[in-house]
Amino acid sequence: MAREAVDDDEADAYRADRDDQLADFDYTARVREADAAATLVLHPAEWVEDGTVRPDRIEDTDRAIEVALAGTGDPDEWADVDAHNREIVARVREEHGDVHAANVDVLADFAGNHYAKPIEDLTAAELREFADDYATRNAWLDDEQAAALAQSVRYAFDAAKERVPDW
Structure with a gap:
């Protein structure tokens, strides 16, 4: 404020x-x-x-x-951002299966709740934060999910028709 x-x-x-x-x-x-x-x-x-x-x-x-304090989207648009991110989860599930969709669901939570951003607007630094900190502390990924996490992020960006940052 x-x-x-x-x-x-x-x-x-x-x-x-x-x-x-x-x-x-x-x-x-x-x-x-x-x-x-x-x-x-x-x-x-x-x-x-x-x-x-x-x-x-x-x-x-x-x-x-x-x-x-900076770098986030508009929190007032959270519901729209969340709906958009859940569409990406659905596309990943349809094209790549439940393991990748579960990972992208966690990514959607992170992008929406922490940055009020569509997944494809996440920066390289934010993706590193997601993988290195958020996912390990909050998601309790099983071994299969953990091994697939980087690929799941790539699938999410593909579903959004955007290039994934080099993270």
């Missing part, structure tokens, strides 16, 4: 409110700007000394939270 505020005072008020809420949980926030994408990074204040995160103070990286 601060990034979309009309004036600086409004943005400052949103940031102050965020900081007050985070202080209740002894967390701190910063915005990481990289590759034209901004990410809000939240983590325990105990990790920080003089404004710098001290790696020796980190016991469990799962306590950190990252929220993409």
Whole structure:
């Protein structure tokens, strides 16, 4: 909300409110700007000394939270994006079977819920995030699905008639 505020005072008020809420949980926030994408990074204040995160103070990286602030689609169009992505799942099921469709279903969840994007709009970095992080933490793929994941992503882009990024 601060990034979309009309004036600086409004943005400052949103940031102050965020900081007050985070202080209740002894967390701190910063915005990481990289590759034209901004990410809000939240983590325990105990990790920080003089404004710098001290790696020796980190016991469990799962306590950190990252929220993409840029690079996502329009969340107000989520239902349309989800319907589009489910059509891709159906096409993959029809052309390549249930294993690939199950993988593309997980990809559709990731694209819609995390980025509010059609599958074919995912970037190479987002696809790496999907394969390296999201799918391993959230999907509990069986051995057959895990072995087919990269091919399933290619089939999803083929079904959308788009070239898959080199990820």
